[in-house]
Amino acid sequence: MENKLSFYNTLSRKVEQFIPNEDGKVAMYTCGPTVYHFAHIGNLRSYIMEDVLEKTLRYAGYDVKRVMNITDVGHLSSDADTGEDKMLKGAKREHKTVMEIAKFYTDAFFADCAKLNIKTPDVVEPATNCISEFIHMIEVLLEKDYAYESGGNIYFDTSKLTDYYVFSSQSEKELLVGVRDDVEADDNKKNPSDFVLWFTKSKFDDQELKWDSPWGVGYPGWHIECSCISMKHLGEYMDIHCGGVDNIFPHHTNEIAQSEAYVGHKWCNYWFHVHHLNDKSGKMSKSKGDFLTVSLIESKGYNPLVYRMFCLQSHYRKPLEFSYEVLDNVTAAYDKLVRKIGSLKEDGAVEEAKFAEYRAQFEAALGNDLNTSSAITVLYDMLKADMNDATKIALVKSFDEVLSLDLMAAHAKLEADNGVDAELEAYVLAKIEERKAAKKEKDFAKADAIRNELLEKGIVIEDTREGVKWKKA
Numbered sequence: 001m002e003n004k005l006s007f008y009n010t011l012s013r014k015v016e017q018f019i020p021n022e023d024g025k026v027a028m029y030t031c032g033p034t035v036y037h038f039a040h041i042g043n044l045r046s047y048i049m050e051d052v053l054e055k056t057l058r059y060a061g062y063d064v065k066r067v068m069n070i071t072d073v074g075h076l077s078s079d080a081d082t083g084e085d086k087m088l089k090g091a092k093r094e095h096k097t098v099m100e101i102a103k104f105y106t107d108a109f110f111a112d113c114a115k116l117n118i119k120t121p122d123v124v125e126p127a128t129n130c131i132s133e134f135i136h137m138i139e140v141l142l143e144k145d146y147a148y149e150s151g152g153n154i155y156f157d158t159s160k161l162t163d164y165y166v167f168s169s170q171s172e173k174e175l176l177v178g179v180r181d182d183v184e185a186d187d188n189k190k191n192p193s194d195f196v197l198w199f200t201k202s203k204f205d206d207q208e209l210k211w212d213s214p215w216g217v218g219y220p221g222w223h224i225e226c227s228c229i230s231m232k233h234l235g236e237y238m239d240i241h242c243g244g245v246d247n248i249f250p251h252h253t254n255e256i257a258q259s260e261a262y263v264g265h266k267w268c269n270y271w272f273h274v275h276h277l278n279d280k281s282g283k284m285s286k287s288k289g290d291f292l293t294v295s296l297i298e299s300k301g302y303n304p305l306v307y308r309m310f311c312l313q314s315h316y317r318k319p320l321e322f323s324y325e326v327l328d329n330v331t332a333a334y335d336k337l338v339r340k341i342g343s344l345k346e347d348g349a350v351e352e353a354k355f356a357e358y359r360a361q362f363e364a365a366l367g368n369d370l371n372t373s374s375a376i377t378v379l380y381d382m383l384k385a386d387m388n389d390a391t392k393i394a395l396v397k398s399f400d401e402v403l404s405l406d407l408m409a410a411h412a413k414l415e416a417d418n419g420v421d422a423e424l425e426a427y428v429l430a431k432i433e434e435r436k437a438a439k440k441e442k443d444f445a446k447a448d449a450i451r452n453e454l455l456e457k458g459i460v461i462e463d464t465r466e467g468v469k470w471k472k473a
């Protein structure tokens, strides 16, 4: 297959041509949500852009298999190994069990995704389904001497790797500051950067979900989930792994460490990271109280797809600041765009050469490190270009396979409305003719009855010098 797509690879720190391991096929993995609360619209920025990436690959002809985990255990309050389990915090907050919380917020997450036209990945696997796989991987890491037991927990030994900090040119010290700001040192670790694979002892002994393991009753660390779940469904080689930039360290760094130690070769070739959505006060966070959700923006009267368009108008590798003023502007632009598309008429055959020309331009924009705002510009240019409406409609439908903005919605509605209007018009005109005939027969009672019948249906008729006119009341 011809490789037309290039993306920025966090691993090589370059925009690189995308070449999957197997021709025509893509093995793709996404770090799923931690289901202890609603997703904020920042989280959803990452999932929107990953959805566009998946759809771009499909648009280019790849057969994509995309896998996502649901983090329902092991993600502690800091992304490293300290703090309370986020799920347990959610359960306490709402006086529910961890599994009730997990079910409720998993459903809420997919409901938000549906409103944003984010496709559900081919495989979605909750971490709590895979405990035996986690235990197996940890056993192998212990056998290979990449892991050790200390103070009741199993740790990954980062000193066994020649290059643990694969993503970063930053020094070890700088990176550790980021993680360890609010974190006390764990004396069980041989090296400060070591991380937990399995907990049997933590400060939070009231952990609700625990499982038997060869090392005692406990629960898995967060990072092991993604390594195991991706390998369970995609095998030992992966093409693209996605997440938000905050996942780069320590989560993805740790995933690579343990996965490559386990399989003994390079694991994933491309790492795709979406930059953060911020609000005026900085990074969006769930601990800030009233955080921004899809339901909140919907309750303020915004169409969730306008938020999707807001995300598509900027590049995924730039931080994006959210404001209602910008969302208002995008709403106006979206409504205008959809109205314009709604006014297109099926007026003949698709002009194939024009179709191919604009489809190629659209694909080239996306293939240029997922330049979604350029792809939208191609859409606007195409709508202004010299070609028949049928070709424009075909192109809008085609582009919307990736943009997923329901661009044809107004068109479909208008067509439906036109259908109703045509039916209504035919009925009213027939009644007007009937009334004319009654008047000619001097049957004024019948003529008045027809007028009243129409009035009951909300139609007002008027006798004018130019003939009978009608309108909706």
Ligand code: AMP
Pocket (backbone or CB within 6 Å): 031, 032, 033, 034, 035, 041, 042, 043, 044, 045, 046, 071, 242, 243, 244, 245, 246, 247, 274, 275, 276, 277, 278, 283, 284
């Ligand atoms: P979590 O539910 O915390 O595991 O996060 C789900 C996804 O959202 C991960 O890929 C994070 O990297 C991503 N994420 C977290 N905060 C933001 C943000 N403010 N903007 C964009 N993505 C984010």
Ligand code: ZN
Pocket (backbone or CB within 6 Å): 030, 031, 032, 226, 251
């Ligand atoms: Zn992950």
